[in-house]
Amino acid sequence: MKDTVNIKINGIPYEVEKNLTILEASRICGYDIPILCHWDHDYCAVGSCRVCLVGIKEGNNTRLVSSCSTTIFDGIDIDLLSPLVLRARKTSVELLLSNHSKECQQCPKNGNCELLNVAKIVGADENKFSGKTQDRVIDISNGITRDSSKCVLCGRCVEVCNKQQGIGVLSFKNKAFENVVSPTKDLLKDSGCIFCGQCVLACPTGALMENSSIKLVDEAFEKKKKVIVQVAPAIRAAIAEAFEQKIGVLGAGKMFSALKKLGFYRVFDTNFGADLTITEEAEELVERIKNKKVLPQITSCCPAWINYMERFYADLIPNISSCKSPHQMEGAIIKSYFAQKHNLMPDDIFVVSVMPCTAKKDEIKRKENKTADFVDVDAVLTTREIIFMIKRAGINWSLLPDGEPDNDLIGEYSGAGAIFGVSGGVMEAALRTAYFKLVKKEADILFFKDVRGLQCVREATINIGEKDIKVAVVSGIKNAVPLLQDVRNKKSPYTFIEIMACPGGCINGGGQPYVKECFFLDKNVRNTYIEKRSSILYNVDEKKKIRQSHNNEDIKKLYNDFLIKPCSELSHKLLHTTYSKKDKFSQ
Amino acid sequence: MNTIDNIKEVKAFIDFVANENCGKCTLCRIGVKRLSEILNNVINGNEDIEQKTALELGNTIKLGALCDFGKNAANVLLLIIDGIFQKKEFDNTVLTAINNFYSEFKERAVTGTIGKSVEFFIDANKCKKCSMCSRHCPAGAISGVIRLEPFQINQNKCIKCWTCFSVCKFGAVNVKK
Ligand code: SF4
Ligand code: SF4
Ligand code: SF4
């Protein structure tokens, strides 16, 4: 059978692969079609927004169909150009605008808004229609803010939360004009939301956004606090996208220069905190293995996973590493060790974490994370928020020199810390150190390469000394369920499991720059960006002389001068935390 | 001449289609709503609405709505527009069209089986592999090989619009309520 079909677009013949949708075939032939509700192919493709309408000519008639959900067939005569088609698309957008609170000037989504983008493409008149508008519900939770009046009911978030993440917080409710997308119990915080922010990445409009903390940071500057910033490993893999319109550029150097220009008292790298986490977490693992305590040990640095665990798998609490996440650890060290050495009071310091993550905004409010008398981190900004602040300050990215983070007690980091941002990175980093502790010599770097990869579930068997241990790496919270069931039923073959809520890990976190097909020339961008971002971090690791957390000199110094040893009493007080069973439907 | 009953009937229809569609697609959810607002205003003598806007919107919905509910509703609304602006009365054409619409869609809409709570299956023994359903399915949910393999519905993509059920000439599409 033939693998291609003959089609016509605007009367011009083309031969293309069969089984493509009209949208895909048109793009291959060099025609773009505006889309709004269409998202990743495996998820939504029902064509509910009616923005991608095209005509199929049948004799003298033209049938309108949604190009994202209709498959081409031999002899199809596609019309992308007639007034009928163009008017239909325009009408769909104008109708959406008539039911939308149009506040583009003050909307944080402006610049990345797909509704605004299609409105421009189809030439919509925002005042063409008017009438009743949907009720406005503004739901501000610890991680995410939802403004129902900007929702276009595309259903992307519903699909992502249900099918990709397997959580099911959001659903369609009511029929006809009253139809809305809303959390099952009206508010996100009551509906089991874990704040992973994957829905935020999918939303075409400003209906789902991170809960902004920019104001908090501005106020801290105004109050003349010593505002110290730390940046997560994953940020440098994506921040340049916002300035250079392409994916796969390391943004570390310019990013550190930009942060210094923003006036922070110190600019630190959370990579240091990652090394500290590994030192503690590997010690914990070694101790569990040696003393035959509860295994598998499961990582704890993803707060969305922790939220999920406390709601749905609280019986596994003994398996979860008691380590705080890297930025919390670094915050605690800044407000204790760093503060003492500089004669500062914890209260004078305001720690800002720049994170790829919306769940970290919720994490810093956990009462379990409060160390002694201070909170470790005062505000979390997403990658998108720091991009906003850099642009607001008028800093010209292209003229920035390459800079370094400050090196002041906190500074040095290893390649192991750098790969924390990608799924499998925490595992690999921890294994490097655990191996050293158990076998008393360094393992070859490539020894653990089996834990790398793009699949959402990976396993590897590692020979440590005399025995083999099995480990697993999972990203995308839904993929963890079978493994967690095994742990629950005491059937798990693994010694150590890494879980990240976002597919691909933090490089694809809910606070990262949007990767929307409509804003990139390469329409294949959604299939490749995770790989591109992760290879940036592996490159950082490769270029580092020091590849293991336990060889980080500043970490060694921190233990000598302050913490004494990994998992000491003081480190437990500052760097470890506790978990508790939470009601499925409340915070 | 319009009787009071005629006007009542027409208004009830306009409210019915505006309130009972499944609310999934833009053209029907917001489009039919806007059209109903326009027409109610005219019927109530409140406003002088541009006929052209109403006609254009009606025609777009008729062609571009996701499923037959919205398309047919717009068809009837176009007759109502014609009744208001051209004929200046609602004659039997309008009333018959309304009743035809009801007989096809009222039960589905009122019982909420448009858009949800039903499942469609193709009976492989009855399917003549003609591809009629898959060519009409607005969600691209039906696959099969013409003349060779019976057609099947992907339940994850199906939007419960009843189109396949209506277009299959061989009664091969079954509904499970
Ligand atoms: S979501 Fe888009 S269209 Fe709506 S107010 Fe924000 S920028 Fe404007
Ligand atoms: S943040 Fe995650 S859990 Fe919460 S609604 Fe969005 S996708 Fe679902
Ligand atoms: S909240 Fe955003 S993603 Fe969800 S349906 Fe509304 S517009 Fe779409």
Ligand code: SF4
């Ligand atoms: S994977 Fe990373 S970005 Fe995503 S929720 Fe977890 S910590 Fe946050």
Ligand code: SF4
């Ligand atoms: S899917 Fe059908 S019933 Fe539902 S809103 Fe669209 S046209 Fe109306």
Ligand code: SF4
């Ligand atoms: S009801 Fe039939 S035609 Fe409609 S979406 Fe489902 S499979 Fe397709």
